[in-house]
Amino acid sequence: MTSVPVLEAKNLTRRFGGVVAVNDVSLRVGRSEIVGLIGPNGSGKSTMVNLITGELPADGGRLIFDGADISSQPSYRRARLGMARSFQMLRLFLSLSVEENLLLAHHIRMKSSMFDTIIARRSAVEEENSVRKRARELLAWFDLEEFADNPVSALSIGQQRMVELARGLISEPKLFVLDEPAAGLSPPNVDRLITLIHRMRDEFGMSILLVEHDMRVVRDLCDHVVVLDSGVMIAKGIPEMVVKDPVVVEAYIGS
Numbered sequence: 499m500t501s502v503p504v505l506e507a508k509n510l511t512r513r514f515g516g517v518v519a520v521n522d523v524s525l526r527v528g529r530s531e532i533v534g535l536i537g538p539n540g541s542g543k544s545t546m547v548n549l550i551t552g553e554l555p556a557d558g559g560r561l562i563f564d565g566a567d568i569s570s571q572p573s574y575r576r577a578r579l580g581m582a583r584s585f586q587m588l589r590l591f592l593s594l595s596v597e598e599n600l601l602l603a604h605h606i607r608m609k610s611s612m613f614d615t616i617i618a619r620r621s622a623v624e625e626e627n628s629v630r631k632r633a634r635e636l637l638a639w640f641d642l643e644e645f646a647d648n649p650v651s652a653l654s655i656g657q658q659r660m661v662e663l664a665r666g667l668i669s670e671p672k673l674f675v676l677d678e679p680a681a682g683l684s685p686p687n688v689d690r691l692i693t694l695i696h697r698m699r700d701e702f703g704m705s706i707l708l709v710e711h712d713m714r715v716v717r718d719l720c721d722h723v724v725v726l727d728s729g730v731m732i733a734k735g736i737p738e739m740v741v742k743d744p745v746v747v748e749a750y751i752g753s
């Protein structure tokens with residue numbers, strides 16, 4: 499398959515004072531591909547994610563999303579173009595219901611301009627109905643339907659992680675960037691998560707960039723892996739090879 503990749507990060511660099519948190523790193527995520535971004539603590543994974551989603555400006559490099567240069571686009575535009583992310587520290591509204599969290603995420607992400615709203619008022623109502631329908635479908639998909647009207651605070655951490663994923667999917671992103679989605683999950687819930695991420699790719703054709711510490715998750719899910727250490731890419735390839743690479747083993751042991 500030689501179609502245009504969903505994401506191409508070219509030579510991204512970001513400094514914090516004297517620290518080069520991300521140093522000339524390139525990666526690509528093909529259509530319906532799951533790419534892992536791994537590395538010891540402080541290796542630059544979160545900074546890389548923030549450069550890709552636009553939460554942080556880069557000091558150098560370019561980002562091509564779905565064939566278009568988005569290097570100078572702010573994060574809300576990248577979201578509107580079809581990029582979603584989940585956070586390691588969940589960012590849900592605890593006192594709002596599960597369904598409200600999904601609807602709100604969609605509205606924030608897709609917020610149209612005033613002009614769009616005026617010329618498309620009727621379609622705004624249709625849009626609202628279809629988003630509600632989609633929210634219910636997604637909640638069913640994640641086995642959360644019965645909790646739709648409950649406040650998020652009433653759910654377990656495992657369920658809240660599922661809400662976080664459903665929230666990212668509500669706007670049908672082309673690329674879903676997952677920041678340590680297995681963090682804090684019990685082993686059976688990690689198994690469920692792996693199944694669900696597989697299904698996201700297989701049923702929605704989604705492309706995924708996965709930051710993950712749990713090597714089982716990486717091995718089970720990722721087509722390719724990029725390994726960072728001290729901001730530099732030290733290895734890339736299929737998970738089975740990368741985890742055996744002495745340079746990678748050394749980086750993990752030395753950390």
Ligand code: ADP
Nearest residue numbers: 514517519537538539540541542543544545546
């Ligand atoms: P990882 O996610 O792989 O643990 P980070 O991207 O969070 O790594 O951090 C990479 C490096 O950049 C670390 O040395 C960290 O201390 C530094 N860093 C990250 N964010 C900031 C920031 N906002 N200000 C200063 N230094 C930062």
Ligand code: MG
Nearest residue numbers: 540543544545
């Ligand atoms: Mg991090």
